[in-house]
Amino acid sequence: MNPGFFGLEIAVRGLYTAQRNLDVINHNVNNINTPGYSRQIANQSASRPIALLNGTGMLGTGSDVTGINRIRDEYLDFKYWSENTTYGEWECKKALMADLEVTFNEPSNSGFSTMLDEFFNSLQELAKDPGSEAVRALVKERGITLAKYFNNMATHMEELQVDLNHQINTKVNRINSLGSQIQQLNKQIYRSELDGNVANDLRDQRTLLIDELSKLVNIDVHEVVAGKLPNGKEDKRMLITINGKPFVDHYDLTKLAVKQRADKLNPEEDVVNLYEVMWEDGNSIQIRGGELKGLLDIRDGNEGENGSPLYKGIPFYIKKLNQFVRVFAQAFNEGIIGGVDMEGHADGIGADNSTGVRFFTMLGTGNLPMSSSDFISNPDCYNELTAKNFCVSSDIINDISKIATSDTPDQIGNIENINKLIKMRNNTHMFTEGAPEDFMKSIVSNLGIDSQMAVRMSANQNAMIRQVENQRLSESGVSMDEEMANMVKHQQAYNAAAIMINTMSEIYDILINRVGL
Amino acid sequence: MRITNSMLVNNMISNLGKNLSRMEKYQQKLATGKKISVSSDDPVVAARALKLRTDVSQIEQYKKNVKDAMSWLEITESAIADVGDILQRVRELAVQASNGATTPEDTKKICEEVKQLKTQLVNLGNATYAGRHIFSGFKTNQKLLNDDGSFAIDVDSTEVIIYQIGIADSININVTGGDFFNGGGTATTGAFGTIFEDMDNFITALDNGDYDVINETLGKLDIQQNNLLRIRADIGARYNRLELTDNRLGNDGLNFTKLMSENEDIDQAENIMLLKSEENVYRASLAGGARIIQPSLVDFLK
Numbered sequence: 001m002n003p004g005f006f007g008l009e010i011a012v013r014g015l016y017t018a019q020r021n022l023d024v025i026n027h028n029v030n031n032i033n034t035p036g037y038s039r040q041i042a043n044q045s046a047s048r049p050i051a052l053l054n055g056t057g058m059l060g061t062g063s064d065v066t067g068i069n070r071i072r073d074e075y076l077d078f079k080y081w082s083e084n085t086t087y088g089e090w091e092c093k094k095a096l097m098a099d100l101e102v103t104f105n106e107p108s109n110s111g112f113s114t115m116l117d118e119f120f121n122s123l124q125e126l127a128k129d130p131g132s133e134a135v136r137a138l139v140k141e142r143g144i145t146l147a148k149y150f151n152n153m154a155t156h157m158e159e160l161q162v163d164l165n166h167q168i169n170t171k172v173n174r175i176n177s178l179g180s181q182i183q184q185l186n187k188q189i190y191r192s193e194l195d196g197n198v199a200n201d202l203r204d205q206r207t208l209l210i211d212e213l214s215k216l217v218n219i220d221v222h223e224v225v226a227g228k229l230p231n232g233k234e235d236k237r238m239l240i241t242i243n244g245k246p247f248v249d250h251y252d253l254t255k256l257a258v259k260q261r262a263d264k265l266n267p268e269e270d271v272v273n274l275y276e277v278m279w280e281d282g283n284s285i286q287i288r289g290g291e292l293k294g295l296l297d298i299r300d301g302n303e304g305e306n307g308s309p310l311y312k313g314i315p316f317y318i319k320k321l322n323q324f325v326r327v328f329a330q331a332f333n334e335g336i337i338g339g340v341d342m343e344g345h346a347d348g349i350g351a352d353n354s355t356g357v358r359f360f361t362m363l364g365t366g367n368l369p370m371s372s373s374d375f376i377s378n379p380d381c382y383n384e385l386t387a388k389n390f391c392v393s394s395d396i397i398n399d400i401s402k403i404a405t406s407d408t409p410d411q412i413g414n415i416e417n418i419n420k421l422i423k424m425r426n427n428t429h430m431f432t433e434g435a436p437e438d439f440m441k442s443i444v445s446n447l448g449i450d451s452q453m454a455v456r457m458s459a460n461q462n463a464m465i466r467q468v469e470n471q472r473l474s475e476s477g478v479s480m481d482e483e484m485a486n487m488v489k490h491q492q493a494y495n496a497a498a499i500m501i502n503t504m505s506e507i508y509d510i511l512i513n514r515v516g517l
Numbered sequence: 518m519r520i521t522n523s524m525l526v527n528n529m530i531s532n533l534g535k536n537l538s539r540m541e542k543y544q545q546k547l548a549t550g551k552k553i554s555v556s557s558d559d560p561v562v563a564a565r566a567l568k569l570r571t572d573v574s575q576i577e578q579y580k581k582n583v584k585d586a587m588s589w590l591e592i593t594e595s596a597i598a599d600v601g602d603i604l605q606r607v608r609e610l611a612v613q614a615s616n617g618a619t620t621p622e623d624t625k626k627i628c629e630e631v632k633q634l635k636t637q638l639v640n641l642g643n644a645t646y647a648g649r650h651i652f653s654g655f656k657t658n659q660k661l662l663n664d665d666g667s668f669a670i671d672v673d674s675t676e677v678i679i680y681q682i683g684i685a686d687s688i689n690i691n692v693t694g695g696d697f698f699n700g701g702g703t704a705t706t707g708a709f710g711t712i713f714e715d716m717d718n719f720i721t722a723l724d725n726g727d728y729d730v731i732n733e734t735l736g737k738l739d740i741q742q743n744n745l746l747r748i749r750a751d752i753g754a755r756y757n758r759l760e761l762t763d764n765r766l767g768n769d770g771l772n773f774t775k776l777m778s779e780n781e782d783i784d785q786a787e788n789i790m791l792l793k794s795e796e797n798v799y800r801a802s803l804a805g806g807a808r809i810i811q812p813s814l815v816d817f818l819k
Contacts, residue, residue, distance in 0.1 A: 032522060101555040107566035107781065117574040124578050124681060128585050131649065131658055406655065411676070413649060413657030419679055419687075425575075426684050437571045445564040448556030455557060466531060470524055477521030484814035 007504040013062035014497030017044055020065040021490040028478045029487075036208030038070040038476035040200055070200040073475045077207055080468045081214035081221060085289035087461035088215035092294030094458045096164070097451035100298075100317065103156050106444045113437055115149045118142050120425045126405060127419060131351065131412045136400040143359065143392045150325055154318060154388035158271050161314050164299040165274050169258050171216055171292050172277060176255045178213045179240075182206060183253045186238050190250070196231050210240070217242060218289030243286060245279070255280040266302050268322065268386070269315035274299065312450055320443050321387035324436075329360040329390065330382050331430050332421065338429035346372075348404025348417030354395075357402045361393040362386075369394045522813070529806040536799040543792040546783045553781060562780055569777040576770045579682050583763045586680045586690045590756050593651050593692055596644040597752065600697075601745050603634050603641075607716070608738045614723060615731045628723040635716045639666055642698055652694040654678075654704075661694040661704065666713035668694065672704040682762050688755060692748055700744050712741055 024042045031037040042065045049058035105111045122142040126135045185206040192199040213219055222239045229235045237250040247254060258275035265274070277292065278284050287293045293309075301313025308315065331337045335344030345359040361375035362385050369391040375381050395402050406414035424430065431439040545554060556563035610627045613619065619627070642652055642662040649657035654676030663669045674696060677689040695703035698710030709717070715737045722730035 097557070098555065101557060104556070106556055107553070107563050107570065113567050113570050114574075117571055121574065121578045124582060128582065128680060129647065129649075408655065411655030413653070413678060414655035414676070415678060419681065422681055437567060441564050441567045444556050444567060445560045448558075448560030448563050451555070451557035452560060466527075469527070473521050473524040473527065474519045477523045479519065479521040480813040480815060484818060488818070 005504075005508070007507065008501060010060075010062040011497050011500035011504055013047065013064065014500065015494060017063040017065055018490045018494035018497060022487065022494070024068055025483050025487050025490065029480070029483050032478040032480065032483075034204075036204050036211065037478070038072045038200065038204050039478045040068050040070050043067045043069060067197070068200065069198055070204065071476050072203075072207075073472070076468055076472045076475065077210075078221065080465060080472065081210060081219065083461060083464045083468060084211065084214040085218045087458065087465050088291040089289050089294040089297075090454055090457035090461055092291040093298060093454040094451070096160075096294070096298045097447070097454045099160060100157075100314070101447060101451055103153060103160070104444060104447060106440075112149065112440050115146045116425075116436055116440075119146045120422060123418060123422050126403070127415045127422060130405040130415050130418065133400065136351075136403050139403055140392065140396055140400050143396070147360065147391045150321060150387040150390045153321055154386065157314050157318050158388070161271055161274070161299055164295050164314075165271075168275055168277065168292065168295050168299065171295065172256050172258050172275075175213065175216050175292070178209050178216070179248050179253050179255065182209050182213070182238070182240065182248050183251065185209070186248065186250055190237070193236075194229060194231075196229075196233050206238075213240070214290070216290045217287060217292045219247065220244075243288060245283070245285070256285070265300055265308055266306055266315040266319075269302065269318040270300075312446060317443065317447070318387065322385070324431075324439055325360075325387050325390040326382050326385050327431060327439075328436060329358075329385055331424055331427075333358040333360055335420070337424070337427055340429075343407075343417065343420050345404050345417075345421060347407075348421075349406045349409055349414075350404045351401035351406075351412060352399070353409045354402045355404065357395050357404060358393050359396055359403070360385075361391060362389040363391050369397060371395050525809055529802070529809065532802055533799070533806065536795065536802055540792065540795045540799055543788060543795055546788050547785070547792060550783060550785075551781050552783050566777070566781045569773055569780060573770065573773045573777060575684070576766055576773060580763065580766045580770065582680050583682050583759050583766060586682065586688060587756065587759050587763070589646050589651065589690045590752055590759070592644065592646040593690075594749070594752050594756070596641050596651065597692070597697070597745060597749055599641050600638060601742070601749070603638055604712075604738055604742055604745065607631060607634055607719070608735065608742075611719065611731060611734050611738060615728060615735065617728065621726070624723055624726060628720060631716065631720055631723065635666060635713070635720070636664075638712065638716070639664060642694065651691060652697060654691065654693045662698070666716070667707055667709050668698075668704040669706065670704065671706050674703050682759070683766075686762065688758065688762075690755070692752065697745075697748055700740070701747075711737075715741065 021042050021044065024040050028039050044063055044065050047061045047064040049060050051057075052059050106113070108114075119139075119142040122135070122139045126132070126139050129135050185202055189199045189202045189206065192202065210219070210221060220241045222241075223236045224239050225234045226237050227235045238248065239246060239250065240248040242256075245254070246252070247256075256277060257280045258277055260273040261276050264270040264272065276284075277287060277296070287296055297309045297311040298313040300308045300315065301311030302308040302315040302319060303312060304310040331344065333344050333346050335342040335347060346356050349355050350357060356372070358372040358375055361370040361372060362381070364370035364374065371394045375393065378384065405418040406412070407416040408414055424436075426435050428434045428438070430436060433439045433442045546552065553559050553562050553566075610631060614624060614627050639662045643660045644651055650659065650661055651657075652661045652672075653659055653670060654672035655678070656670050656672070656676075659670050661669060661672065672694045674693055676691075676693055678691045679687045679689050681687050693704070695701075695710070698704070698712050699708075700711040702711075704710065715734060718730060718737075719734045721727075722734065
């Protein structure tokens, strides 16, 4: 026995269900190219049946859409975030190491080895014609070129360090901005989900923001269950920590901040007032991953000296350049090689019978080259010499006859002293690495290997996150074919439901208008 | 695995990017002719490149030094050869003067000629190479001899000028004035070298017609000739060594340049082939991409 217009009721439900499904498909198709979007499906089930009293059993009442869910494997998100942190770090290092490599510009015909070769070749020419003013001028100019090369390198690296410092500030601001956006989304998601629904699109947006955040800094993401909601569902709250300390804790946000350092981390190599990254509340933080770590490692890295990051960054290479000019200048000026005092430029005698002249000194007041006597009057002079202030002494610049070639006064053709200087070119005791070019070779191969490692790590991590990204897209991405097939399916269901209404309508037409006439 | 449209597009873009970056690498190699442009391309090649560049540059410099040493020795040799000729002429004149058949007229003429030859000898003793006095030891800016043949400066036998002709190889290129004009001794300011003593004695003897001394001169001139031959032989040996070194440096230069090229230059033919094959891969992936992206069910629903 059918109650009233029950048939129409069922058919209308069919229409609604099909329409709801088409709405969801419509939404999916619209968002096929939306970044971070997860496809949604309508959960459809048969609606509650009616128990028939005459013992026929249960009569179906059509279908209902009970919820709209997003298809997402959250495990893949966690995996993506942890791989993305490493990727961010190496991607950043890759670009910066490439910068450093270009600074060194080796192997080339204008790099360090060429400068040194040319300087020593000019000394050889002078040894063959020690009285020639022209060759003496050449030695002076080649010496100045060599010194300027180191000045330029040091200046370029300092500029890079300052530039990185600004970048660090920008990254910290971006991290804070992402944090506050996530905090806002937390509020919206939590409120929308209080009644047991899932805030699909908001959650997608939040995941996208965390994707970006995970590339910048090492984060751990948790959804903490804090008891039960009144409707019986779990009360889930989002917690993002950096090194275990909460960054975004549900509705709360503890920002990161930068503060200018009072003392330099690397006293000799750093420029002044670099930023220290810390918590806004003043607590210190050790960044362990992401682009921020990449920037900090390159800006501060000095092989772990003075608590700097355990990486060979800008301070390391400045340190090496300083080391080079100190040892080289001391060997060339004083003849001190490997702790043994031999004869250097200061022990020789110039064409004007001057003696005790240091060929290389440092830039003094007004950024002008110091004279040999001013330079040497400071007992700590060689420790204060750096790649940035390395220069040819003012004595030599003002009077090329002071270039010491001889070891006895009044002997213009005497080349005993300059021959000793020339031999330093191949003295393998000058540096622990060997001769001057061996030292530089070790710097360049160090840089090459580190840069190569950064390139490889970044390529590996890129492959890794692409793999995870593909898995995510495979799981959550919208497939046009699938949506179209479903569209046809639900369109047909809609058509069928409409025809059911027609049929029911005819039945009622017969029942109402024709029966009994 | 479920394949979605975004996956297809992402994979295609990333693969195209990879292909392009490989192509760019080969193109860069083709354009520069070098295997590496920065040290991270291959740190080992980069480190070797540095070393080889230095080696090549040093060899070039040593070659220049050898050439300069050779010209110095050539000038010295020609001065010494001239001195040899003069001594020979003086000896002939001494033989002529000693046979007792010469008239005082003849002796006077011989005396005049010997005086001229002495002046010539002084000029040779002050010979220069590129403005530098070659027999003056370290005092290359000063004349060795006064006009009367006495030494104008001190030249010690230790004043040898050494040129570097290899990393651990050097050669002395000068002959000190004392060695040459004072029979292997040193030069002292104001003193006369043995050659000039002999000449002066000869001239005095000619003036006085002292035939004993003229006869003695013959023997002394032979001693001078021997000293000169010793020095000429020494210079010859040194020159010979320089020639050998020059040859060796020439070979080393070639070898190191070849090594440098093998180390850092690309094989053009191979590189062009690889570039071509990358180009094909790129074209294929573009064509494949165009096919994959195009159709979906949308195209077939009416």
